[in-house]
Amino acid sequence: MKASGELKVEDLRVSFQTAQGTVRAVNGVGFVVKPGDVLGVVGESGCGKSATLRAIAGLTQPPGHIDGGRVEFDGRELTGLGRGGLRRILGNEIGFISQSPFGALNPILSIERQFRNVIKAHRRASARECREIALKALRDVGIAGPERVLDGYAHQLSGGMAQRVVIAMATVHNPQLILADEPTTALDVTVQRQILDLITGLIAESNRSMLIVTHDLGVVAQYCTRVLVMYAGQAVEEGTVDQVFRTPQHPYTQALLAAVPKVGGEIRGLQGGLPDLINYPSGCPYADRCPKATEVCVETRPPMVRAGQGRRTACHHAAGEVAGYAAARS
Ligand SMILES: Nc1ncnc2c1ncn2[C@@H]1O[C@H](COP(=O)(O)OP(=O)(O)O)[C@@H](O)[C@H]1O
Numbered sequence: 001m002k003a004s005g006e007l008k009v010e011d012l013r014v015s016f017q018t019a020q021g022t023v024r025a026v027n028g029v030g031f032v033v034k035p036g037d038v039l040g041v042v043g044e045s046g047c048g049k050s051a052t053l054r055a056i057a058g059l060t061q062p063p064g065h066i067d068g069g070r071v072e073f074d075g076r077e078l079t080g081l082g083r084g085g086l087r088r089i090l091g092n093e094i095g096f097i098s099q100s101p102f103g104a105l106n107p108i109l110s111i112e113r114q115f116r117n118v119i120k121a122h123r124r125a126s127a128r129e130c131r132e133i134a135l136k137a138l139r140d141v142g143i144a145g146p147e148r149v150l151d152g153y154a155h156q157l158s159g160g161m162a163q164r165v166v167i168a169m170a171t172v173h174n175p176q177l178i179l180a181d182e183p184t185t186a187l188d189v190t191v192q193r194q195i196l197d198l199i200t201g202l203i204a205e206s207n208r209s210m211l212i213v214t215h216d217l218g219v220v221a222q223y224c225t226r227v228l229v230m231y232a233g234q235a236v237e238e239g240t241v242d243q244v245f246r247t248p249q250h251p252y253t254q255a256l257l258a259a260v261p262k263v264g265g266e267i268r269g270l271q272g273g274l275p276d277l278i279n280y281p282s283g284c285p286y287a288d289r290c291p292k293a294t295e296v297c298v299e300t301r302p303p304m305v306r307a308g309q310g311r312r313t314a315c316h317h318a319a320g321e322v323a324g325y326a327a328a329r330s
């Protein structure tokens with residue numbers, strides 16, 4: 001029987017060794033993804049979203065290093081499993097979809113061969129059975145001529161088709177949890193929606209869950225149940241999409257939402273930049289951009305504090321109720 005699939009991340013820390021020094025990419029992120037949740041992770045480029053996702057999936061590679069924290073999936077601690085144990089889970093119980101489908105596919109193996117590798121990594125099957133399973137998986141992601149796709153190679157596919165193939169491979173073992181890192185960024189707008197409908201459809205069918213990184217707040221509004229706002233490798237606000245979008249409590253979330261011209265827009269035009277991740281600030285990482293910053297902000301890092309109804313905010317001067325995005329949404 002497959003697991004219930006709750007993901008629990010606690011105090012996760014990831015750094016990258018560079019010639020300039022140690023880049024503190026993820027600094028104590030924690031959250032829970034329950035079955036049925038679609039958690040959207042948002043924040044500016046460079047704030048540690050990919051590093052977080054890759055660490056959860058056990059894909060952190062040098063110069064990256066997991067410095068601490070726990071990742072628990074279905075009651076098992078993944079961080080303690082080692083490579084072999086993780087390999088049994090990734091691709092089987094957890095599916096990973098990256099930003100670039102062509103990066104995920106092997107250019108010199110046929111699609112059929114790659115499917116066979118993915119299938120045989122987690123179950124016994126003959127070549128013929130693998131082909132049948134792959135054909136069904138491709139049909140399930142809306143590919144009309146699956147035989148032709150199976151017999152071909154990645155370079156013969158359009159971006160949208162390639163991402164469908166990646167999704168079919170990532171979900172062929174019916175994972176309980178899907179980790180998707182900007183899965184549609186490389187695709188044009190109409191294909192983006194088709195792909196997102198497809199992934200969220202797969203999840204809704206069977207109470208699975210997903211963690212999706214996106215810079216498109218419209219995608220969060222439409223597809224996610226919860227949202228986690230990250231800044232400089234920390235979680236700064238979390239709640240249901242409605243809570244966070246209607247009444248953002250953290251000044252960074254407020255700035256983020258204000259920077260989006262309308263629902264469906266992308267994050268842009270935010271003043272200033274991320275702090276130096278090598279000489280990481282000891283106080284609030286947002287202090288040098290924050291209009292509400294005071295002395296305590298510079299001196300002491302604000303912890304994530306529960307604000308009721310599953311909301312959390314990390315700010316010394318968090319707003320109680322600020323009608324932030326409500327006006328823009330209605
Ligand atoms: N391989 C790497 N080597 C050095 N620094 C890296 C590497 N990968 C990511 N980083 C740094 O880690 C930080 C977080 O990166 P990332 O997780 O990719 O951010 P995001 O996905 O939110 O855009 C950034 O400052 C980035 O420059």
Ligand code: SF4
Binds near residue numbers: 251284285314
């Ligand atoms: S803790 Fe201070 S600097 Fe940080 S977001 Fe809150 S008010 Fe701004």
Ligand SMILES: [Mg+2]
Binds near residue numbers: 049050051181
């Ligand atoms: Mg990224």
